[in-house]
Amino acid sequence: MPRTAYMESDLESFRQQWQQEILQQRQQKQVLKEDNVSIITNKIQDASNLGNSTLIPVIEESNLSKNDGSISFLINSFCNMTFDLLPLNPTKKIHISKLPNELLICILKQLILAGDVNSLENGFALVCKKFFLLSRDSSIWHLLCERIYNVDNHKELVKMCVNTHGNDWRRMYIERPRVRLDGVYISKCKYLRPGLAENTWIQPTHLVTYYRYLRFFSDGSCITLLTTKEPIQVVKNFDKIVSILKISEKSKNFMIGYWKFMNNDDISSENQVIIRANDNGLPKFTFHLKFDLKSTSIGKFNKLSWIEYYSVNNLTTEKTELLLKNESNYYFSKEFLSCNRGKKIKKKKKRKKSYSTQYSHVVPNRSTDWAISGLTSEIGRVPVLFTVYGRNLR
Template identity: 35%
Template sequence: MSAGTSDILAPEQEPAELARFREQWKAEVRERRAAATSGAQTQPVPGANTAAERAISPARSDASSKPAITNTLSASRGPATHVVAGAPTVITHASHGQSHLSPNLAHAVEVYRKAVFHEQHSQLDEALRLYRQAFRLDANVDRAYFIEEQRTQERSAIQPASHKKVPSTVSVNGVTRDVQKLEVQDSKNRSFVASGFLAQVLKNFPENLVFEPEDEKEGLPPINLIPDELLLQILRILDYTTIERFAAVSRKARVLSLDSAIWRDFVQLAYKPPQIADDESITNIVELYSSDYRRAYIEHPRLRLDGVYIAVCHYMRMGSSENAWVNVTHLITYHRYLRFFPNGQVLSLLANDEWQPQTVIPMLKPSLRMKGFYIGNWSLSGSTVYITNLDEKHPSHAHATTELQPNKYFFQMTLALRSRPLGRWNKLDFIGYDSVNVEDGEAVPLPLKNERSFWFSKVKSWAGY
């Protein structure tokens, strides 16, 4: 029986075994409450472990046992200092208010926590399986779980003011999600902001961080002698790829790399027209990402200007043959290149396989003149790239002996900006490609059968912004 149908069973359709278990458990709960009211020490109830084992027995694989487990968990909550006699669980409390669990119980609590997560997300089958696994590891795992949750909340309530975790909800591209934001302020009043999964990692870092040696027997490395202010100034002149590589060295490096001033520089350089609309504010963009400049730079769409987008296209063309029994087929290969500039100018080149990328890329400048070379304008709206007024620039020798005539057509493209993986913004997919008549402005769609996606290739000698 599926989990969806087990919750709506009529009382007369309820399995007899489940009904017996529920009545038995109610009787046990009444006995426990009576003992607690009289002030007597709670003793293990005969048959309780047997009932719990029946509730989580692998033989009861159907989801109808889920209500029985829920009753077991809700009824078994008790005082934080309660210990069930004769059970394998050992729960002691240290003077500083934290609990110590045996390794087996700690593992059971972790499994139980996963089960609660799946239950909250309506994944009842997986939750039931994990509940059973947790109770097999320890029959009192539910009690230990609730004690640990209470102590976690108590520790969060007295969390130092220098670490403030603020839950927030953001909506990006129509998708609403909850994130966690961690604001860390050190003794020198520098602000480090992180959100999402990174915030969960950082909140467990110690207060005083140093660069530690690779070999513990060695002393602290000399880099610890450099003031943090100087290290931050060095990081601000590096590119973001180098900064992220430095951040992977140690926890101290990761915290330094999150300084808001570093990523604010990247955001302010990148997100300005035509990367964003004229009336759009950088402040509003950053607020979408919990005021985390690093996340904004990674996750908000932006065209890469430090390289070229290249599409390698193929198609088959039938050839002619003198022999009627022989069919000749040609594989035609050509490349499309797109280079974007900060001032809104874009270069487009269509070249056959005689012109390889290693030859074309050094030539891809506004001064280039060859067949298939176009210059136009670009703008970015959300994750959609609009390229307009693509005008072909003919070779200079083509009009050496004839009067220069303006082009009768120009072209326009609409492309979708993608990121594979996150933060790269390295792919452009064709949405539309039109030929526009200069005289009447009529746009005629061109076939996209042979067109392929553009992939970004970085050029070290080209500046980004």
């Protein structure tokens, strides 16, 4: 028999064997797929171990058979499994493994109330599969949405979540506009004004710089401060209630107020935030601030743009519009809060005063500077920080 005939017979036998192996593999995959679907669609006996609220609703068999690679499918595949916490060192015990899931969820809720959502998502949920499932509990995100959106009627919040976000509280927290409670919104304002010339050869110009600080709280209250101090000197005290009270006693430009969103039914105004604040030094006036909440390339909902700013006389109900010409937008920052906890700030060395640049705290006169800073002469005094620039006119 020629050599080519032997080769053809060998190839034919190899081809038949290969086809049989492929067929067996496909049949095994189909059997495993059917077994997984039947296991997941059965009633979950240990669903109570995941907390009072159900993490994963029952899904139809047709949807479970489709592995789309999403997180929801991943959670559904985990729901029928039991997870144990194992230590890295076998000789040591894990005390947290003794706690029931209901108690762990209560601890996570306290973490949310403390305003540390980042630790829940980027810390606790990344430890293991069990902690990941606990961090997705709907009661945690429900509590967080109640804390963030400050709605008077709870039924409106539930209706909003069901109709707009598919009854997913975590999705609502991510997608719907919200104010940031874990930091401070800062606005740096500058303007120029002419100075008094000592002679005809030099004409000085003042660069006035001041800062506005705004922080929101979950109970619907907020604080705002107008000062010349830089953020590294001021923001470190904004996370301590005692320090806030000290600031309010020392500063004449410290206001305490309440915030809320505009009408939630109107889509065009759902990003607008309204603040009504009072100054202890000016009890006759109530200040109204209106902002547009926006996102930037750096982060979500980290910018507040001015829309309206006015004061109302509580005795005469007279409304006075305050100028926004020199006011800048607010930008969110939490790095000062995080970096200053438990750390001492090093004092900078004092620089010698020069002829061209001088820094000092001054009180602007009542006739001219109120129009520049956006306030009226009846409201109060604003400390400003100015720099003198000399320009030769020869």
